[in-house]
Amino acid sequence: MHEKYQPHVVEEKWQRIWREQNTFAVRDDGRRPRYYMLEMLPYPSGRIHLGHVRNYSIGDAVAWYKRLQGYDVLHPMGWDAFGLPAENAAIRQGARPDEWTYQNIAAMRTQLQRLGFSYDWSREIASCQPEYYRWNQWMFIELFKKGLVYRKRATVNWCPKCNTSLANEQAEGGYCWRHPDTPVEQRELEQWFVRQTHYAEELLAGIEGPLKAGWPGHVLKRQRDWIGRSEGAEVDFALAEAPAITVRIFTTRLDTIYGANAVIIAPEHPLMEQLLERSPVRSQVAAFVARITAQSLRERTESREKEGVETGLHAINPFNGERLPVWTANFVLAQYGTGALMSVPAHDERDFEFSRKYGLPIRRVVWDTTPSDPQSTLKISTVPFMDEGVLGSDCGPFSGLTSAAARQAMAHHAETHGFGKRTVVYRLRDWGISRQRAWGTPIPMIHCDACGTISPEKEENLPITLPPDLDFSVGAPLATHPTFTKVTCPNCGAPARRDTDTMDTFVDSNWYYFRYCDPHNDRRPFDREIVQRWLPVDFYIGGDEHAVMHLIYTRAWTMMMRDLGLIDFGEPVRRLLTQGMVILNGAKMSKSLGNIVDPDDMIRRYGADATRLSILFAAPPEREVDWKRVTDEYGEDDYPAAEGAMRYLARVWRLVHRWRDRCRGVTGLPATVSPAAEAARRATHRALARATEAFEQGLRLNVVVATCMELTNDLYDFDTAVGETTETTDAQTMREGLEAVVLMLTPLAPHIAEELWQELGHTTSLAQARWMTYDPELAREPQLEIPVQINGKLKSRILVAPDISDADLEAAALADERIRALTTDKTVAKVIVVPKRLVNLVLR
Helix, strand or coil, X not given: CCCCCCHHHHHHHHXXXXXXXXXXXXXXXXXXXXXXEEECCCCCCCCCCHHHHHHHHHHHHHHHHHHHCCCEXXXXXXXXXXXXXXXXXXXXHCCCXXXXXXXXXXXXXXXXXXXXXXXXXXXXXXXXXXXXXXXXXXXXXXXXXXXXXEEXXXXXXXECCCCEEECHHHHHHHECCCCCCCECEEEXXXXXXXXHHHHXXXXXXXXXXXXXXXXXXXXXXXXXXXXXXXXXXXXXXEECCEEEEEEEEEECCHHHHHHCCEEEECCCCCCHHHHXXXXXXXXXXXXXXXXXXXXXXXXXXXXXXXXXXXXXXXXXCCCCCCEEEEEEECCCCCCCCCCEEEECHHHCXXXXXXXHHHCCXXXXXXXXXXXXCHHHHCCCCCCCCCCCCEECXXXXXXXXXXXXHHHHHHHHHHHHHCCEEEEXXXXXXXXXXXXXXXXXXXXXXXXXXXXXXXXXXCHHHCCCCCCCCCCCCCCCCCCCCCCCCEEECCCCCCEEEECXXXXXXXXXXXXXXXXXXXXXXXXXXXXXXXHHHHCCECEEXXXXXXXXXXXXXXXXXXHHHHHCCCCCCCCCECCEEEECCEEECCEECCCCCCCCCCHHHHHHHHCHXXXXXXXXXXXXXXXXEEECCEECCCCCEECHHHHHHHHHHHHHHXXXXXXXXXXXXXXXXXXXXXXXXXXXHHHHHHHHHHHXXXXXXXXXXXXXXXXXXXXXXXXXXXXXXXXXXXXXXXHHHHXXXXXXXXXXXXXXXXXXXXXXXXXXXXXXCHHHCCCCCCCHHHHCCCCEEEEEEECCEEEEEEEECCCCCHHHHHHHHHHCHHHHHHHCCCCEEEEEEECCCEEEEEEC
C-alpha cells in the first residue's frame, strides 16, 4: 500500500477488475431478493454534464447500498438515441445521424465508466438500433389492432424550428419544449395518435393509490393537473338561424345555466366555417378569427386582455328558450373541453370580465344559502358569486334547489329531453406521435389508394429500417427517398406507399427499462416471466422536467402493454426521485454562456471518487446544487468542494495505512475496552445507525457523507489517544471503526473503498460484502441531565436527548413523576426553559 493516496491508480485498477470479473452482472439465481435501480437514460449529445454525474451518483449509491443489504441488483444503462438533435447535427455537418450518435455513445460510455458507476454493461441498449425499435413497430401494430392507435386529421402543434409536429405535452404554454424561445404554430395534418385518454381514470387512480407513498407530491400534482378531470355536463345549444346546427358546450356549473348571456366558441372551432357562412358580419368575424388563430397558443393563454367579436347569430338556451348571442373570443380554445362555452358572468370571473368589457347583461341566479334579503347581497358590479348556493326564483322548475341538487336534476332533464348528458372531461388529450423527421422509428403502416386501406406491415417484415442512403439535407428524407415508400399492399397486392412519418422519441423511452430485463430477446420485446420478476422498478431517478411527458407516457404505455397481455401490472415504478438541478455560481449552466463544468476535468484533477463524493455532499438529492468554481493564480479552474473531498479521502487513506498491519491479523470484537476505545466504539455504532437511517429514510446522502467524516475524526482522536499501541483490544476497536467507514463510503466512493477493504485483509470485492449492523445500546445517543426547578428551587432531574427542542424539554419536565406530584392541584403560571440547561416552573 502506497503511503500517499493516488486516486487515478486506485480507480483504474478497480475499474479493470470490475470489468474483467463482470462484478455487476445480475445473477438472478433466485437466492437473493431482487432490486431494480434505474436512472433515466441519457440522450447521447456528446458529453455528460454535472447533472448526469449527480443523477447517476445518487442511483449508484442506492445500487451499492442494496447490494450490501444482500440484494441482487439490476442496475442497467442505455441510450435514448433517436431524435432531433442528432438529425439536426447531421444536417449541419453533412454527416449521418447514426454515425454522430454512435460516436457520442462511445464517448459518453467512456465517461460513465471512468466515473466507476456499477452498471451491468452487458444489458446496454440504444433505441436507434433496429433490434430495439423493431419492437416499437411491433407494439404499434398490436395497439393499432386493439384500437389504441388510430389516425385522423387534426389541428396539431407545429414547431417551425424543429419542422415537425409536437404532442400537447411538448407544447405546454405555447412554446416548443426543445426551443423555449420558439412559439408553436397550429397546423392541420393527418397524424397518428395513441389513445392515452382511455387510461385517464386509471392514471388518476394511480396518483391517489399506489404512487402516493413513493412519488414526490409535486410530480403527482403536476400529473393530476395535466390530466385535469372535470365532472359536469354537455349541453347542446341549437342555432336559431339554422336549428340543425348545434353548439355543444361543457360546464361544471350546470346550475348556473339560467344566468347565461352568450355562447362563445373558439376561433378555430370546426363549426366556424358554417357560422361564417351565415353571419351577417362575416368579414368582421373572419378578420378576428384570422388574427387570433395566427397567434401562438402561449400568446392566447397568457393574454390578460379578453377579446371577442359577436357573430350576429343566436343560440337557443334549451332550458328556457332564451335567444343568446353567439360570440367568438380569444380565450376559448378548441383543445379544451368542447371548444365552446356558455358565458355566465354573475358566477364566473372570466365571463364577468368579458361581459363588462362588451356590455353584456349580467344576471345572478344562484344565491347564498341563507340570505336575509337575497337582493341585498347582490354585488354584481364588484365581483361574481362563484360559490355553491340556492337557485333563485327565475330558474323555472329548479328554483329553490341547492346547486348540487340542481345539477343532478338539470342533467337528468337534459338527458331525458335529448339535448345534453352528464359527462367527465379531461385536459389530457390523445398523444400525437407522428413526427415529420427521419431519425426515428419508421411507422410500420402501408397506404393503398387502390383498395382505400391503411394496413400494418406483416410481422415477418419487421423491423422496417431506415435506408442507409437517406439525404438529410432535404425537407422530408423518407418521403423523397426513391425506394423507401414503394411497397405492395398486403390486402390487394396493388402498388402502395409506406407511411413516411416516424414515431415521437418518447415512444422509445416508454418501455426501455422493460427491455433491460431481457435485452437480447429476438422473438418478443421481452420475456414476460423475466420482467415479472424485476418490475415494477423499485427506484427511478431523473429530472423534474419529465414529470408530465415521459412519466405520464410511460405509465399509460405500461397499461397498454398489460392490455396486450405482455405483463399483468399497470404501474411501472414504485418509488421516484426527481433530483435537483446543478447550477454554477448561482447561474444555470449553458454552453452559450460558457459556464459549463466539464466532469472530465474534475476527474483528472481530483479523481472520480472525490467528484462523486463532493456532489453528493453538496445538498440532499431533491435540492438544487449551486456548484462553486474559482480560478486560481495560474488561470486554472478549481472546485473547492471536490478538492475538499479528495483531501478527506486522503485522510481516510492515511489512517488505514497507519493501522493496516495492526488490524489485519485481528478478528472479533473487544470484550473489555479502555475509556478511549469505548468512546470510539460508541462513535462507530452511532455512525452506522445514522448512516442506515439516512439511506432508509429519505435517502439523505449528504448526511451519510457527513457521518463518514465525523466518524473519521473520532477514529483520529482514538488514534491520538492510543498512539503506537499493540494492544489487541485497540486494534479490534480500530478495525471495527475503519471497516464501518469503508462500508459507509462504498456507495459514495467505491474505488477507494474497494482498495481499503483489501488492505484491511479482505479477499473478496465489496460487491459480496454486507452492511454492518449496529448495536442499539452502543448507538444510543448520549443524554443530557437537565435540572427541573419549581419557583427557583431544584426539585428533580431528567435525562433527555442532546438535540431536544424547547417544547419537548418543557413537556418532559411536566411529565416527570416527581414534578407531576408537586404540581397536582396547583396552577403552572409560567414555564421558563433555558435551552438544553434548565427548566423552571412558576406556580401560583
